[in-house]
Amino acid sequence: xxxxxxxxxxxxxxxxxxxxxxxxxxxxxxxxxxxxxxxxxxxxxxxxxxxxxxxxxxxxxxxxxxxxxxxxxxxxxxxxxxxxxxxxxxxxxxxxxxxxxxxxxxxxxxxxxxxxxxxxxxxxxxxxxxxxxxxxxxxxxxxxxxxxxxxxxxxxxxxxxxxxxxxxxxxxxxxxxxxxxxxxxxxxxxxxxxxxxxxxxxxxxxxxxxxxxxxxxxxxxxxxxxxxxxxxxxxxxxxxxxxxxxxxxx
Numbered sequence: 001x002x003x004x005x006x007x008x009x010x011x012x013x014x015x016x017x018x019x020x021x022x023x024x025x026x027x028x029x030x031x032x033x034x035x036x037x038x039x040x041x042x043x044x045x046x047x048x049x050x051x052x053x054x055x056x057x058x059x060x061x062x063x064x065x066x067x068x069x070x071x072x073x074x075x076x077x078x079x080x081x082x083x084x085x086x087x088x089x090x091x092x093x094x095x096x097x098x099x100x101x102x103x104x105x106x107x108x109x110x111x112x113x114x115x116x117x118x119x120x121x122x123x124x125x126x127x128x129x130x131x132x133x134x135x136x137x138x139x140x141x142x143x144x145x146x147x148x149x150x151x152x153x154x155x156x157x158x159x160x161x162x163x164x165x166x167x168x169x170x171x172x173x174x175x176x177x178x179x180x181x182x183x184x185x186x187x188x189x190x191x192x193x194x195x196x197x198x199x200x201x202x203x204x205x206x207x208x209x210x211x212x213x214x215x216x217x218x219x220x221x222x223x224x225x226x227x228x229x230x231x232x233x234x235x236x237x238x239x240x241x242x243x244x245x246x247x248x249x250x
Contacts, residue, residue: 018242021060021136023163024051025156025173028066028097030230038069039100047230048104051141053237055110060136062166063143064159065101067093073151087151091118094155098145099123111140117149117158129165136166156210160217171223172239173210174230179247180209196248209249218249225249 030047033040055061073090077083098114105112113135114124125131127144135142147158156173163171180202183191194207199219202209209215209227218225228235228246239245 017057017059017240019059019169019240021062021166021168022054022240023062023064023159023166023168023171024054024236025159025171026063026065026230027175028068028070028093028155030069030174030176031065031097031100032069039097041104044100044104048101048108050230050234050236051101051105052108052110053234054240055139055141057237057240059240060139061141062132062136062162062168063098063101063141064155064162065094065097065143065145066155067091067097069093070096074154084151087147088118091146091149094147095120095123095145098143101143105141111138112143113140114143114145117144117146120146132162133166142166154211154214156214157217160210160214160223163223164217164221168223170226170239171218172226172228172236174228174236176229176231178229178232179227180207180249182207184208194247195244196250199249202249209247215249 026047031039031044033043051061067090070093071089073087076086076089095116102112102114115127115132116124117127119126124145132142144158144162147153147155148161160171177185178193180194180197181191182194185191199215202215203212209225226239226246226248228239235245
């Protein structure tokens with residue numbers, strides 16, 4: 001079925017960027033802000049400002065967001081809940097977050113589509129690769145929600161999978177820390193910041209960048225990862241321009 005409206009195709013006229021197509025992975029916890037749970041509208045406003053800035057650079061942009069601000073499937077299962085049920089609850093949480101992002105982005109004039117791995121036709125489009133690619137070609141920001149649609153897979157793995165399917169140039173993982181450290185900087189004051197590292201080193205040193213399946217997918221497909229601090233103003237935009245921000249895994 002043809003779509004009712006069409007946006008202008010990305011003109012590609014911006015020469016100050018290194019990456020043309022980006023998959024931005026956001027943690028669900030980031031939406032909660034200092035309240036630690038749920039969705040904080042002021043925080044979502046700041047996050048969407050960053051997304052808008054990147055979009056205005058002419059970047060073809062996809063988003064994947066976690067659901068940890070509402071429920072984390074792995075944690076719920078550790079506390080006695082059935083793992084499959086807990087993971088599906090986590091997938092639903094990512095859809096709630098995606099709708100919140102969509103609302104703020106569209107208020108700021110950015111045409112957005114939410115596509116879910118679990119069908120919710122009244123709320124969003126089902127994920128279809130060719131349709132998603134078309135949305136990106138038309139300059140729409142696509143928010144991929146519902147993880148992979150399968151239990152036992154994290155939103156990190158979902159982000160990498162969608163990035164590969166969308167032919168993205170890079171995965172940018174926006175976190176609450178500067179990048180990758182030799183140890184948890186919150187627990188070890190001597191932890192050293194690592195500006196560049198290989199996929200192999202990440203696996204060998206068991207660094208908490210992404211889960212192992214996600215890192216393996218990136219390695220197999222030659223897809224670089226940039227890990228940076230979302231709270232640093234303009235960090236994502238600078239990373240897209242190719243400036244040294246956070247940690248590059250390649």
